[in-house]
Amino acid sequence: QKEVEQNSGPLSVPEGAIASLNCTYSDRGSQSFFWYRQYSGKSPELIMFIYSNGDKEDGRFTAQLNKASQYVSLLIRDSQPSDSATYLCAVMGYGGSQGNLIFGKGTKLSVKP
Amino acid sequence: DAGVIQSPRHEVTEMGQEVTLRCKPISGHNSLFWYRQTMMRGLELLIYFNNNVPIDDSGMPEDRFSAKMPNASFSTLKIQPSEPRDSAVYFCASSKSGTGDTQYFGPGTRLTVL
Numbered sequence: 338q339k340e341v342e343q344n345s346g347p348l349s350v351p352e353g354a355i356a357s358l359n360c361t362y363s364d365r366g367s368q369s370f371f372w373y374r375q376y377s378g379k380s381p382e383l384i385m386f387i388y389s390n391g392d393k394e395d396g397r398f399t400a401q402l403n404k405a406s407q408y409v410s411l412l413i414r415d416s417q418p419s420d421s422a423t424y425l426c427a428v429m430g431y432g433g434s435q436g437n438l439i440f441g442k443g444t445k446l447s448v449k450p
Numbered sequence: 451d452a453g454v455i456q457s458p459r460h461e462v463t464e465m466g467q468e469v470t471l472r473c474k475p476i477s478g479h480n481s482l483f484w485y486r487q488t489m490m491r492g493l494e495l496l497i498y499f500n501n502n503v504p505i506d507d508s509g510m511p512e513d514r515f516s517a518k519m520p521n522a523s524f525s526t527l528k529i530q531p532s533e534p535r536d537s538a539v540y541f542c543a544s545s546k547s548g549t550g551d552t553q554y555f556g557p558g559t560r561l562t563v564l
Contacts, residue, residue, distance in 0.1 A: 371552075380541055380555035381493070425493065437506060438483075438553060442492035 339364045341428050343441035351449050356413040358444050360426030363407070369429035370402055370409045371438065376422045384424075385411070416448045452476070454556035456542050462562045468530040471559045474523055475544030483553060484517055484527050485541040493541070499525065500547070532563045 340363040350356045358372075369388055373381035387393045387400040387409065399412040409428075413420055423443040430437040455474040463469055475482045483498040497507040499519045507517070514533070519525040529536055539558045545551040 380558050382555070383552050386552070437495055437498065439495070440493040 339367075339428075339430065339439050341426055341439050341441040343424075343426050343444045345442060346445040347447050348444055349447045349449060350416050352416060352418060354416050354448075356416045356420065356446055356448070358411040358413075358424050358426075358446065360409045360411075360441055361407055362409070362426075362428045362439075364428065364430065364439075365404075365407060367428045367430065370400070371427040371429070372398075372400060372409075372411045373425040373427060373440075374422045375425055375443065381425055413446075416446075418448045418450050421446055421448045454542055454544050454554055456540075456556040456559050458559060459557060460560045460562075462564065463532055464564050465533055466531045467563075468528065469532045469536075469561060469563075471527040471540050471542075471561070473525045473527070473542030473556060475525070475542070476554055477523070478546065479544035479554075480522075480547050481545045481551070481553075482519060482525050483543040483545075484525070485543065485555075486538045487541060487558075488538045496527070529561075532561075534563045537561055537563050 342361045371386045372384045374384050375381045385400045387402045390402050390404055393400045397414045401410045423445045425443045426441040427438045457472045481500050484496040485493050487493045496509045497517045502519045517527045539560050541558045542556045543553040545553045
């Protein structure tokens, strides 16, 4: 059973701080990793994807991937109250499962003004 | 550009009734996905289609669930008969192809089975 694990939170950070969201996955062969943001009552929307080990930066967001440790993280710099949402980590299967996204249950982030 | 369109947005029905959820993917997208989201289980893939062909339906919970994609612009997810445990938000998503492309989600259908 392929699994994606996230701390459910809530993770509370003050405005302007760095929020760090973490995710581990069980399928060592996974190649593609995604972070989605979901506001309450809304649908998930893609923030970033990462395929290679290391860091990938996009504005205030940085995704970090360590395939050896089967670990992917999302850093949000200068956190804003508008960043308050649930963040879903997703891992794409490979081979026969290519195309399937396996989602973690999400980490709820709260940014306090 | 229109995003993924789902209907209805809300559905309340009684146990034993048939429920049909509808989805129109983004034009030009070749892959379509049906997900179910609950507090307990999170977001689960039910089935996905590539070029209108079901590729993986291993997430479909049981025979009461069925999905079709008769053409590139329309898909349905049917539950017959419905049960209270089917209450959830059902999302449809589409992508240009299934292999690593971004999936774009529709607004979801909130299903309540009484």
